[in-house]
Amino acid sequence: MLRVPVHKIQPGMVLARPIPVPNTPYRFLLQRDREIPMDLVPRLKQLGVLEVWVRERHLEFLEELIDEELGDHQREVYWNVRKNFEAIGHNPAMQLDVERFQKSVGDLFVFLKESSCGSVLLQKLDAFDNYLLSHSANVCYLSLLLGLKLERYLIGERSAKQPREAKDLRELGLGCLLHDVGKMRIAPAILNKPGKLTPEEIEVMRMHPVFGYEQVKGRVSATVGQVVLNHHQRYDGRGYPARIDQATGERLAPLAGRRIPIFCRIATVCDVYDAATTKRCYHGAKLPVQVLFEMREFCSGMFDPVVERAFYEIIPPFPLGQTVKLSTGAEAVVTDFNPRRPVSPKVQCTRQANGETVADPSLEEMDLALYPDVDIVEVDGVDVRPFLACQRVNEELSEALAL
Numbered sequence: 365m366l367r368v369p370v371h372k373i374q375p376g377m378v379l380a381r382p383i384p385v386p387n388t389p390y391r392f393l394l395q396r397d398r399e400i401p402m403d404l405v406p407r408l409k410q411l412g413v414l415e416v417w418v419r420e421r422h423l424e425f426l427e428e429l430i431d432e433e434l435g436d437h438q439r440e441v442y443w444n445v446r447k448n449f450e451a452i453g454h455n456p457a458m459q460l461d462v463e464r465f466q467k468s469v470g471d472l473f474v475f476l477k478e479s480s481c482g483s484v485l486l487q488k489l490d491a492f493d494n495y496l497l498s499h500s501a502n503v504c505y506l507s508l509l510l511g512l513k514l515e516r517y518l519i520g521e522r523s524a525k526q527p528r529e530a531k532d533l534r535e536l537g538l539g540c541l542l543h544d545v546g547k548m549r550i551a552p553a554i555l556n557k558p559g560k561l562t563p564e565e566i567e568v569m570r571m572h573p574v575f576g577y578e579q580v581k582g583r584v585s586a587t588v589g590q591v592v593l594n595h596h597q598r599y600d601g602r603g604y605p606a607r608i609d610q611a612t613g614e615r616l617a618p619l620a621g622r623r624i625p626i627f628c629r630i631a632t633v634c635d636v637y638d639a640a641t642t643k644r645c646y647h648g649a650k651l652p653v654q655v656l657f658e659m660r661e662f663c664s665g666m667f668d669p670v671v672e673r674a675f676y677e678i679i680p681p682f683p684l685g686q687t688v689k690l691s692t693g694a695e696a697v698v699t700d701f702n703p704r705r706p707v708s709p710k711v712q713c714t715r716q717a718n719g720e721t722v723a724d725p726s727l728e729e730m731d732l733a734l735y736p737d738v739d740i741v742e743v744d745g746v747d748v749r750p751f752l753a754c755q756r757v758n759e760e761l762s763e764a765l766a767l
């Protein structure tokens with residue numbers, strides 16, 4: 365099967381995965397094996413569906429890699445948050461339904477731990493119209509993936525706990541699900557402002573971790589509360605909120621480095637990535653390859669280096685099933701992710717440089733790591749060459765492996 369952006373749907377394309385009804389779990393706009401009617405396309409765009417999976421005879425093996433149950437769990441998490449946040453929106457006296465969140469985060473954690481889906485990012489929830497909710501569900505999912513990758517590090521960083529408890533990620537997932545809950549107390553005029561925020565408005569926005577902490581305090585564990593309070597705290601000590609001595613009212617030195625709880629350090633990386641790859645009122649969605657480039661280039665010192673390195677090992681710059689253009693002029697589909705050479709995955713050519721369709725792409729498989737002269741140069745009309753340089757080889761990882 366093939367990932368197809370909604371604006372590239374062609375007559376005759378047949379669904380390999382059902383299209384879920386955005387905002388509603390267990391209901392689908394169109395079932396698998398159905399041809400996509402072209403008059404559905406404007407509706408999909410309107411609902412915020414960004415891409416669909418369509419049948420491709422030679423790429424059936426991707427169907428086994430991309431587990432459908434993952435989407436069910438992601439939508440379940442999303443749906444629970446949506447119901448509860450909306451109820452609070454109508455009636456601020458309503459409480460957060462922490463027990464329900466705990467259950468769905470726990471189910472997602474167990475699913476990822478036990479399935480092969482837990483090794484790399486396969487699909488984010490994009491098909492939703494509410495940024496705060498889909499972002500919360502995505503950061504939760506990403507944090508669980510990253511936490512699973514960091515099990516050994518977690519045992520060391522949480523050494524006061526038994527190893528089994530140290531690598532239990534339920535509190536991480538819950539903290540990430542709730543990390544921006546304080547934004548519900550920010551005026552929509554500031555929260556959804558399309559233009560640049562004024563310095564005063566930035567100050568208001570920066571209150572959201574404290575607002576969120578006040579909302580969850582006493583209802584969740586201290587570990588979960590820490591994630592909500594400190595998800596904007598940077599590894600180099602920058603970030604917010606400021607720490608104030610409760611007794612004297614004096615400003616304390618900021619948390620920095622490994623003094624920042626490890627779950628907060630994980631949340632920070634996932635939060636930055638998801639915010640940048642999601643369409644917002646003030647910027648469009650960016651490609652993963654661009655966001656990963658920007659994180660490496662411009663976020664120096666912001667992240668725990670161990671966490672950051674692990675993140676680059678689980679997030680493919682070019683998602684599986686995506687159609688790309690190669691520097692040879694050929695068109696290809698991404699079929700694998702190589703964490704050591706992130707921008708040089710395996711691909712199968714589907715169209716030759718001369719425009720001819722390849723009859724059997726599986727016979728035209730190329731491991732780009734073995735072809736240093738061939739690059740992916742374009743994705744969905746975007747020239748990606750400027751984003752390749754620093755990602756060509758995952759240098760730190762290669763160094764670590766060489767030692």
Ligand SMILES: [Fe+2]
Pocket residue numbers: 543544572595596
């Ligand atoms: Fe935040």
Ligand SMILES: [Fe+2]
Pocket residue numbers: 499503543544635639
């Ligand atoms: Fe966030």
